[in-house]
Amino acid sequence: MTLPDPAALLPRMAAELKRHLQTHRIDTPRFVGIHTGGVWVAQALLAALGSEEPLGMLDVSFYRDDFTQSGLHPQVRPSALPFEVEGQHLVLVDDVLMTGRTVRAALNELFDYGRPASVTLVCLLDLDARELPIRPDVVGQTLSLAPDERVKLLGPAPLALERQVLAPL
Amino acid sequence: MTPNDAKRPLQLNDQGQLRHFLSLDGLSRELLTEILDTADSFLEVGTRAVKKVPLLRGRTVCNVFFENSTRTRTTFEMAAQRLSADVITLNVSTSSTSKGETLFDTLRNLEAMAADMFVIRHADSGAAHFIAEHVCPDVAVINGGDGRHAHPTQGMLDMLTIRRHKGGFENLSVAIVGDILHSRVARSDMLALRTLGCPDIRVIGPKTLLPAGLEQYGVRVFHDLAEGLRDVDVVIMLRLQRERMQGGLLPSQGEFYRLYGLSTARLALARPDAIVMHPGPINRGVEIESAVADGTQSVILNQVTYGIAVRMAVLSMAMSGQTAQRQLNSESTSEEQI
Numbered sequence: 001m002t003l004p005d006p007a008a009l010l011p012r013m014a015a016e017l018k019r020h021l022q023t024h025r026i027d028t029p030r031f032v033g034i035h036t037g038g039v040w041v042a043q044a045l046l047a048a049l050g051s052e053e054p055l056g057m058l059d060v061s062f063y064r065d066d067f068t069q070s071g072l073h074p075q076v077r078p079s080a081l082p083f084e085v086e087g088q089h090l091v092l093v094d095d096v097l098m099t100g101r102t103v104r105a106a107l108n109e110l111f112d113y114g115r116p117a118s119v120t121l122v123c124l125l126d127l128d129a130r131e132l133p134i135r136p137d138v139v140g141q142t143l144s145l146a147p148d149e150r151v152k153l154l155g156p157a158p159l160a161l162e163r164q165v166l167a168p169l
Numbered sequence: 170m171t172p173n174d175a176k177r178p179l180q181l182n183d184q185g186q187l188r189h190f191l192s193l194d195g196l197s198r199e200l201l202t203e204i205l206d207t208a209d210s211f212l213e214v215g216t217r218a219v220k221k222v223p224l225l226r227g228r229t230v231c232n233v234f235f236e237n238s239t240r241t242r243t244t245f246e247m248a249a250q251r252l253s254a255d256v257i258t259l260n261v262s263t264s265s266t267s268k269g270e271t272l273f274d275t276l277r278n279l280e281a282m283a284a285d286m287f288v289i290r291h292a293d294s295g296a297a298h299f300i301a302e303h304v305c306p307d308v309a310v311i312n313g314g315d316g317r318h319a320h321p322t323q324g325m326l327d328m329l330t331i332r333r334h335k336g337g338f339e340n341l342s343v344a345i346v347g348d349i350l351h352s353r354v355a356r357s358d359m360l361a362l363r364t365l366g367c368p369d370i371r372v373i374g375p376k377t378l379l380p381a382g383l384e385q386y387g388v389r390v391f392h393d394l395a396e397g398l399r400d401v402d403v404v405i406m407l408r409l410q411r412e413r414m415q416g417g418l419l420p421s422q423g424e425f426y427r428l429y430g431l432s433t434a435r436l437a438l439a440r441p442d443a444i445v446m447h448p449g450p451i452n453r454g455v456e457i458e459s460a461v462a463d464g465t466q467s468v469i470l471n472q473v474t475y476g477i478a479v480r481m482a483v484l485s486m487a488m489s490g491q492t493a494q495r496q497l498n499s500e501s502t503s504e505e506q507i
Contacts, residue, residue, distance in 0.1 A: 062214070062222035078213035112219040 003151065006044070006124060006159035009140035014048035016138045017091070017122060026089040029120070032056035034106050035077055037095025037153035041124050044159060045093065056081040058092075063105035079109065086114030095153040097123040100134035125151060125161070179301055183497050186490035189301045189310040190483045192319040193360040201328070201364055207482035208329050208475070214251060215477060224485045225254035231284040232258040233275070234313070235291040240449055241313050241323070244473065245288050248480035257284075273303070280305045286488060287311070294318035294353075307495060309487040317351055322483055323448055324357025326476040328365060330468055331403055333475070334444050338362065342369040344397055344439075345388075347407035347429060347456050348378045354448045355407055359386040373397035374429060394429050398438040406431055406447045409456045422455050432458045436466065444468045 021029055031053060033042030039057050046055060059077045092106060103121060110116060123136040128144050145151065150164045180189040180196075187200065214222055230249040234242055242258060249256045261275060279287065286309045289297045294316030301310040314320040328338075335341055343362055349355045349372050362370050363386060370388040372379065383390055391397030398404065409425060436445065445457075445467045453459045462469060 059210070062210075062224050078210045080213070108223065112217055112221065114218060 003143075003161040003163060004125075004141050006041070006140070006153070006161060009124060010041075010044050010048055010159075013122065013124070013138055013140050014045055017045065017120070018049065020120060020137055021089075021091075024089075024118070024120075026118070026120075028089070029053075029091045030056065030083050030085075030088045031091045031093065032058055032081065032106075032110070034092070034094045034102060035059040037124075037155065038093045040153065040155040040159060041095050041122070042091075042093035043156065045122065054082040056083065058106050058109055060102055060105035060109055063109045065101060065105070081113055084114060085110060085116050087117050088114075090116045090119045091122060092119050093122045095123070096125045096127060096151055097121075097134070097136055097139075098127045098129050098150075100130045100132035103134045104132055124153065127151065179298065182490045182494035184490075184493060186493060187483070187486045188490040188494055189297075189312075190321055190487050191297045191301055191310065191312045193321045193324050193357050193364065194319070196364065198364050198366065201325070201361060204325055204479065204482050204486065205329050205332055207486060208325070208478040209333075211251075211478040211481040212475070214481070215474065221251050221253050223253045225249065225252035225285075225488060228254045228285040228488060229283060230254045230256050230286045230288065230484065231279050231282075232256065232288045232313070233261055233279065233290070234258065235261045235289070235296070236314070238290055238314065240473065240476075241290060244476045245311075245313060245322075245480050245484075248477050248484055249288075251477065252481055252485055254286075254484070272300075276300060276304060280308060284308065285491075286484065288313045289315070291315045306498075307491065309491040311483060311487060314353055317353055318356065320353040320357050320448075322476070322480050323354050324361045325483070326472055326479040327354070327358050327405065327446060327448070328361045329475045329479055330444075330446060330472050333471075334468055335402055338365040338367040341367050341403060342371065342401040343367055343403040343405065344371040344373055344391075344401045345405045345407065346373045346394065346397070346431065348409050349374050349383070349407070350378045350380045351410060352407050355405075356386075358405060359388055363387045369401075371397050371401065375425075394431075394435060395438055398435060401439045402443055404431065404436065404439055404443055404445050406445065406451075406457050408448060408450065409452060422452075426455055430454070430456055430458065431461050433460050433464070436461055436464075442466075446472060449473070 031042050031046055033039030033055060035057060042055055058079045121136045122138040124140040126136055126139045126142040128142050148166045152162045152164055154160045154162055178195050180191050182188040214220055232242055232245050246256050246258060288311045289300055290313040295318060296315045297310055297312035304310060312319055312321055345355050345358055359370060371391055372383060372388050373391040373394055443466060445461055447469045451457055451462050453462060
């Protein structure tokens with residue numbers, strides 16, 4: 001199985017997102033990318049939509065439920081949201097949706113900034129391996145990987161997907 | 170037990186992560202930088218509407234203060250609360266030990282309450298090490314200041330203050346002024362500055378307040394304040410403990426201020442963009458002039474803010490390292506059983 005080219009997925013994602021926002025009568029969405037790949041995808045989507053809205057960046061390291069197992073990443077970047085969250089319609093963007101735990105952590109963090117009116121979830125890839133009831137509203141492609149496989153997004157320009165195989169235990 | 174156990178510092182786990190935080194002595198530049206980077210990230214949490222992250226949710230942090238302190242105790246409490254831990258603070262000097270209970274009994278009682286972490290402040294040097302050696306292996310110990318020995322979180326918050334205001338340590342001249350002899354802050358600062366690559370560390374004070382063997386810290390010693398302050402980038406003033414005035418080490422507060430107090434005129438000898446630091450509480454008119462303490466070059470209040478972030482970093486890193494060690498121990502026990 002070959003991995004898709006992000007550049008081929010993004011125009012369709014942008015069109016779907018535009019339709020989704022229109023259907024839900026969201027005029028001024030605020031974009032938030034999850035570090036690091038989600039920020040790159042969000043930047044590409046904003047460019048495809050011709051938007052110059054400021055982009056929020058979220059590092060969910062302090063909110064992960066596996067902190068006690070994996071510890072803190074030494075290079076946690078501070079989250080930065082250049083707009084109010086309270087009452088806003090947010091578009092939360094990540095590169096790869098796997099278990100859903102990163103998105104759960106991101107939602108928890110967003111609510112510490114305020115109560116958004118809505119959150120639309122956009123993911124470049126859905127690996128169909130969710131452990132939580134979290135599904136994207138807009139997705140580039142759904143893939144099924146072998147248990148020892150992972151996908152990593154390389155970027156920021158050009159964006160490319162790379163297959164990784166976990167070392168055996 | 171592995172063959173390396175005898176050499177491994179008490180405060181690191183088998184993977185080299187922080188497990189206790191007792192002293193800056195022996196910690197690597199990489200680890201100190203990791204603490205500073207993590208603290209930098211936690212600073213942002215303090216600017217949010219909800220100033221909390223859930224890293225230590227369900228954990229219990231117990232501040233055990235055998236010696237009075239307001240600022241350190243409060244910032245540790247606030248740091249633990251911002252990490253969502255449950256926090257209790259015991260001023261042991263005024264409770265059980267005065268009723269005859271030993272330190273061991275106090276600790277055993279706290280362990281029985283399932284505390285996950287102890288923050289220890291004690292008047293005796295080495296108390297935090299002693300407790301870390303004897304506490305139940307699942308408990309992380311953080312030194313909140315022990316005797317004249319170490320105040321590692323103060324040292325790291327001083328380093329975060331310097332890094333945020335000066336960008337780094339490689340080209341800096343830093344002066345530490347005052348009562349070096351009794352200062353655990355000075356000791357921690359000197360160790361941290363040297364590890365982080367500061368090329369010019371100066372200590373300035375009267376001979377009676379400078380300990381022997383300062384050379385081991387790689388510092389230059391000055392007895393003349395004007396000479397020592399010339400062209401420095403950072404001035405760290407230390408608190409002069411008034412109780413030591415009676416010890417014959419100094420003639421009087423007035424005399425000390427005349428010779429070693431930081432006035433506006435003396436600060437002018439440092440670089441124009443030099444910053445002024447102080448661990449607090451400040452004695453106005455004893456070690457520092459009010460105009461300097463409240464002046465534009467003073468970063469004393471920034472230090473307090475940074476102190477919370479540094480303590481959040483240390484608490485979360487030590488808890489993570491402690492948990493990782495527990496998992497390693499449990500995996501190794503399972504393997505032995507197989």
